[in-house]
Amino acid sequence: MINDFESEQSLAIKAFKNACYQNHFSHAYLIDTNGYSKSLDLAIAIAKFILCPTHHQTAEVASNCEICKRIDNRSLYELYIIDIDGLTIKKEEISKLQDLFKTKPINGEKRIYIINNCEKMNESSSNSILKFLEEPEAGITAILLTANTYSLNQTIVSRCQTIKLQPDLLDVSNTENEEEAKKFILELEKLRYHLIAEKPQYLLSKDKQNIMCKINTIALLYRKCLDNTNCDELTIEIRKNNTISDIIRKIKVTLETKEALKSNANVDLLIDKYIIEISGGIK
Numbered sequence: 001m002i003n004d005f006e007s008e009q010s011l012a013i014k015a016f017k018n019a020c021y022q023n024h025f026s027h028a029y030l031i032d033t034n035g036y037s038k039s040l041d042l043a044i045a046i047a048k049f050i051l052c053p054t055h056h057q058t059a060e061v062a063s064n065c066e067i068c069k070r071i072d073n074r075s076l077y078e079l080y081i082i083d084i085d086g087l088t089i090k091k092e093e094i095s096k097l098q099d100l101f102k103t104k105p106i107n108g109e110k111r112i113y114i115i116n117n118c119e120k121m122n123e124s125s126s127n128s129i130l131k132f133l134e135e136p137e138a139g140i141t142a143i144l145l146t147a148n149t150y151s152l153n154q155t156i157v158s159r160c161q162t163i164k165l166q167p168d169l170l171d172v173s174n175t176e177n178e179e180e181a182k183k184f185i186l187e188l189e190k191l192r193y194h195l196i197a198e199k200p201q202y203l204l205s206k207d208k209q210n211i212m213c214k215i216n217t218i219a220l221l222y223r224k225c226l227d228n229t230n231c232d233e234l235t236i237e238i239r240k241n242n243t244i245s246d247i248i249r250k251i252k253v254t255l256e257t258k259e260a261l262k263s264n265a266n267v268d269l270l271i272d273k274y275i276i277e278i279s280g281g282i283k
Helices: 009-022 037-053 067-074 091-100 123-134 156-157 175-189 208-224 233-241 242-259 269-279
Strands: 030-032 077-081 109-115 140-146 162-163
Touching: 009 037, 009 162, 009 242, 030 037, 037 067, 037 077, 037 109, 037 140, 077 091, 091 123, 123 140, 123 156, 175 208, 175 233, 175 269, 208 233, 208 242, 208 269, 233 242, 242 269
Parallel strands: 030 140, 030 162, 077 109, 109 140
Antiparallel strands: none
C-alpha cells in the first residue's frame, strides 16, 4: 500500500495524499523514476489509493478490501496497465487502452491507466496518447512512468504533473563506515551536535563522494529502524527519541542533502544546514 513507500518516497506520497485530501487528482502524472527499482509497484499502490473508495493506506486494512484484492490479481476493470518487455510500445497498445476506456466504469467513477517505461512509445503511439491526454475525460487518471523524461514528446510532458522519485539507496557502506555512522547517529540523537555545538568528525572530509557515501549510510541506518525486527542499540535509541514520522522526516532530510551535495559547492555550509535540520526532529 501507499504507506509502505513513505520512507523511500515521502515527497511523492505527500503529493498524492494532498490531492486526496483536496479531492482533486490530476488527470495525468508523469513519474520520473530516477533509478528507483520499485516504481511500478509504487504506481500500482497509488492506483489502489485512488480507486479504493476509502483510500486504504496500509496493507493490513486493505487486506479485506475487494477493490484492492482485485487490483493485486490484475482483475479490476478500472485499472489498465501497459508493461511491455519489448523495445517499443506500439500504437496498437494505446488503441486497445482507448477502446477499453470508451466504456463506463463498473466499480465507482474513477479509472486509471499506467504506462510503464513510457519512453518506449514510438512516434505513432506517442501521438495517440497525446490526444488522450489533451482531451481528458472526467474520472480518468494517467500514470506514466519513465526513466528519461527528455526522450519523451515534450508536449506529453507539458500535459502532465511531473513527480521525480528518489533513487534507490545503495548499500555501499563497508563495516568500518557503518560503525562510524552508528556512533555519529547515537551522538546526534543524544544532542551532542545540536545546533552545531561542535563539528561532527564523521562528516568532515574534502572528498564529496566520501561524504555522499556516509550520508547514504546514515539514511540506510535510519531506514532499518522502521523494521520492527531490529532491536540493536541504535534502533532502541532512535525509537526512544523519535516517532515514526520523525524517522521518516530524517530519512527525507538525509536524502535531500545527498542530492544537494551533487551540485552544491559549499559542502561545509550544506553539512551545517543538515545537522540543524536533522536535529530539529529530536525531542
